[in-house]
Amino acid sequence: MKEMRARLVVFMTQGASILLPDLVLWAFQLNEGDLLTVAREESDSFRCRFRSYQAALRTMADWGNAVQWRFIEEMLRLPMAAVGPFGSLLLPDEAATLWTALGNPLLLCIEAEPVERWFTLEPSTQRRTSTGIFLEARYELPVENGSRVSLPEDVLWVLGLEEGDLLACKTSLGDADFEPLTQIEPLRGRTLVTMGAGGVLPLPEPLLRGLRPGWRMRLTVTFSPEPAFRLSYSVD
DSSP: OOEEEEEEEEEEETTTEEEOOHHHHHHTTOOTTOEEEEEEEOSSSOEEEEEEHHHHHHHHHHHGGGSOHHHHHHHHHSOEEEEOGGGEEEOOGGGHHHHTTTTSEEEEEEEEBTTBOOEEEEEOOSSSOOOEEEEEEEEEEOOBTTTEEEOOHHHHHHHTOOTTOEEEEEEETTEEEEEEGGGOSSOTTOEEEEOOGGGEEEOOHHHHHHOOTTOEEEEEEEESSSEEEEEEEEOO
């Protein structure tokens, strides 16, 4: 994930859990059974910060002997939330204040960088809460059979794309921008591209003309707030 900024409204459900939006699950690469550390933040309201426990372990493994034991101890003492079925987030007792918001909105905020990802939850104190979202992720894809790429499974899932779906494509200066046809009316010079089986996407002719042997394609997926993605050359 390259960049994440979001303000979303979510609600408590029965059983002290929260249903996380699909975009949050995708952005944090969360699956059922994953754990998140929960830490109280200093604020005027009861605000908790959630970090992926698995991502923290990977970071410590990358640091190796440079990791201080004090940091490990502090992390191990933190209470944990767990991702349950269908994207539910099961909260620990330490976040019990959020439970009192049953039926009332909670504000979920993401303000993160690639090196560290987190989100916060707190009761919404405003009758009308302004919301917004900007997510951007990048992938490197090989060119298959010289004329197509295969979109990753998680991208297909979060974009809701299936075989036979129509995409509106606009090419310019070595880039190809794609949006679901349902978002584009009229086409205004765009061409139609059909999604193939298994996420196979044929490369537009203008990209093929400039493609060189050994090059890969860079896939940039954005939500701002509507979904779109771009294919461009990735030259080593």
